């Protein structure tokens with residue numbers, strides 16, 4: 106069976122049995138990212154969350170899943186106090202992590218933009234890839250602001266994944282030279298929609314990554330395996346790239 110890479114998960118809030126099921130379905134690599142499991146009063150609380158992400162990644166090896174780690178400040182989890190301390194903590198961990206993320210904008214407040222910009226510039230100092238969240242609202246103003254902020258930053262577009270994209274923004278993101286993440290999850294893309302998006306953008310299949318964003322929200326932890334199977338059934342000849350190799354190369 107083809108080994109697969111789920112490029113965006115949150116194992117710290119998923120039961121152990123999910124990791125076992127992913128492994129059974131051949132999902133043997135994941136990138137587990139910091140997110141917004143709760144509001145953080147200060148940077149110490151955020152650090153506690155980062156530790157939970159790291160220990161969930163270690164636990165995944167029990168089921169032969171190689172979990173890579175992304176740490177960062179999610180736009181819905183900016184600590185009420187100690188933003189500067191949190192940024193310095195991220196800087197000190199750049200050598201130990203596989204990505205900065207997930208970061209991004211939710212409402213595009215000035216504070217969110219500033220925190221995103223700082224993290225993009227920090228990641229660029231060590232050439233660490235960045236996973237950038239786009240909001241469920243699909244607000245075109247917020248998404249344009251995200252793309253603008255990334256373009257203005259020091260980050261190398263080849264090391265940036267703009268995630269949770271739908272058909273509408275996929276072209277724009279690929280056109281700017283970024284990697285594009287497609288999330289298969291209730292409320293985001295369906296398996297069928299993801300497959301169609303990949304087939305329609307097959308010329309850019311070296312820059313498309315599929316993921317489940319498995320979190321506390323309703324999620325399909327087998328999403329990447331389902332997309333892989335459907336792409337194989339359709340005779341797509343670059344399945345490995347979108348369900349594994351692009352992510353392996355980045356993270």
Ligand SMILES: [Zn+2]
Pocket residue numbers: 113114115138140207318320
């Ligand atoms: Zn996420």
